[in-house]
Amino acid sequence: MGIEPAWREAIEELWRRKLRTLLTLLGLIFGIGAIVAMQGVGEGSRREALRMVESLGLHNIIVQASSPQNEDALKELRARSVGLTLADARAAQAVLPDAGRFSGEKDLRVQSVFSDYGSADVKASGVSPEYFDLSSLRVARGRALTETDNDTLAAVAVLGHQAAGELFPGTDPIGKLLKVDHVWLRVVGVLADRDLGKDEFQGVSLGSESNHVFVPLASARARFRFQPMEDEIDRFLLHVDDPSRLGGDARLIGELLNQRHGGADDTTLIVPQQLYQQSQKTQRIFSVVMGSIAAVSLLVGGIGIMNIMLANVLERRREIGLLRAVGARRNDIIVRFLREAVVICASGAVIGILFGAALAYSIAAFAGWSVSWAPIPILLSAGLCALIGLAFSVYPARQAAALDPIEAIRGE
Template sequence: MLIGEIILVAFDAVVANKLRSLLTMLGIVIGIAAVITMVALGEGAQRSVEARLSTLGANVLTVRPGQSFAGGLGRGQAMLSVEDAEALRQAPQYIRAVSPEMETRVQIEHGTSNANLSVVGAWPSYFTVNNNQIANGRLFTEAEDRGRRRVAVLGALVGAQLGGVTSESLVGQTLRIGGVPFEVIGVLAEKGSQGFSNPDESLYIPLSTAQFRVMGSDRVRSIAVQATGEADMGNAMVEIDQILRREHRLRSGEAADFNIRDQASLLSTVQETTQTFTLLLAGIAAISLLVGGIGIMNIMLVSVTERTREIGLRKALGARPNDILFQFLIESLVLCMAGGGLGLLLGLGGSYALQRLAGWQTAVSPEAVMLAFAFSACVGVFFGLWPARRAASLAPIESLRYE
């Protein structure tokens, strides 16, 4: 038999039993759709983490207060001060920039509108350390920080929280932060949400102004430190540890009352965890593909039994065993590939629905699509081979006698 004729016969056999073929494909459809959706969710999470890494700023370390100890007993939460940050930027070797920070939520007023937003007090170097870009206006200066000037830089979405206006339209106007008037001098470019915080909905004021006019404390929440390069991150951590131990008068071997964290490493850990869960979910979804493959093998065996006389007749008319083998393999491949196509469409639709309705970030990669089709073909070949070989091995005379 000609190859074209074999393929047509295989397609006719699939189409002749539409309902049975559709039910047989159902396992493949569900499996491919589940794999595509799970991989899309994982890929979206990976890209979200990468976006956060790019917005954190390069080579950033964060110093936070730790537990204070005396005589082996905890004395409570330790504190960080501006003096600690000053010490870190005195003749540094592996430190490029330093910015102490403090943050609280304060009632912000503009005209008749008000909102409870996050207010960050920091040095001007904060914007360099955290890779912030100015979109309109300007940033505050060190002179304004020393002079405790009442100036503020807004996140890109602050205006939307204050009466639904644009943040750019507030430049040059006066806001009241905790009842204290501040002049808006600039607006930052949008960065996007970062976990539990959204820098686009925050206001930024000079640190000294925040300490003495808004928050009433001379302590800082954390100190952001930018290393001179990625290769110097370890050296920068050692340098920070040595300087702060000296400032806090900690003896050698005594537990530190501060913590140093690498934000990029933290998010990389989250990224690895997300990837592991993605593979786990995709693996669970792939089980349904195997179940679907077993269903296809079962139906193909039934088909061989039903068409035993047809197989005998074809062999009597000159069909070779390889022709019969190829015909049943084509039928199995058609079922799997058609199921894979329907599953792909269902998976794409599910990914889009999750993104639009649930707000989850999803991304379907071409590699995932190609892998899904390749896996469908492999399932078709693997689970169709035994029924096909069984059909090809039937003896013509016995097949013709079969009732």
């Protein structure tokens, strides 16, 4: 199906002035490209931030022990507070009306981890059975830890994806033994790989579960050695059923811990949802800056379209006069010039989208960011930009239609 003669004529008219048309397109291309790149990088940043926050638990409150490493300072602190305990987690669960499950975690300071198939430099933690659900961790093979494992002090472990590959290369680890320091453990599960791409988010460490060995918290407390005056647990996650109350609940937990710990500043509260909101606030500032740059580019592009259209009117006065003399109406002249403007705007929109996509991936590759696309906003933005360019062409088209045919022919 061929192009209609009227549209072909408009394309040929612009093609005869290739350099001028290209220079006119540049403003639109840069403006649309900036908007497309901004949306691609912005959407990628939003999804990446959401994925990272979900790894912490979007509806969780995380309480982290922050006891000093200095022994004298630690003794002074312990005179007022025994440190973070499971009793603190239960108290927080009892105080908050919308609190759900909680999970405790204790880091193990291990020196060696190996099996009959290999060794690895991995981290180890004792965790409550609810830890995997609250941290959005999925078991790929075998099973997760259970309450029975915890109650019976079972010598079992769940491995992260990377740890399983290093400790049991080329073989299925389920049911096999590994040794963590002096303790033998039987592997009952392997976690699915979850590559977050970053080691931390807004200053909070994440993503280490891939290179991790998880054992039941009670088993860890009973089977491994700990230093005197250590916290019973290093952190706990508390799920809140109503996400709108996370901020108030966090303040309430802070007051509760302050009372239970005698005013000692030995805990830190982390609310992943607030981290996400802070990240999005920063992203909005970035979007405003990029949007302003794009708006300037579009303004320049619109002025460029107006300039070329006015130049076309001046150069084609005789053509306009002849058309009017043989019976063309003013509306016919307006449509003729607007058709050329549509070709320019449509071309600028298509090239701008392609340029914006290339720019987004270039920025992502240089800065280490991710790119994601939401087609409808991009198409709407490109369409709006094209309409802005088209609006700038209305005045020149009306100027062409207002020319007196006789004066136009004489002027030529």
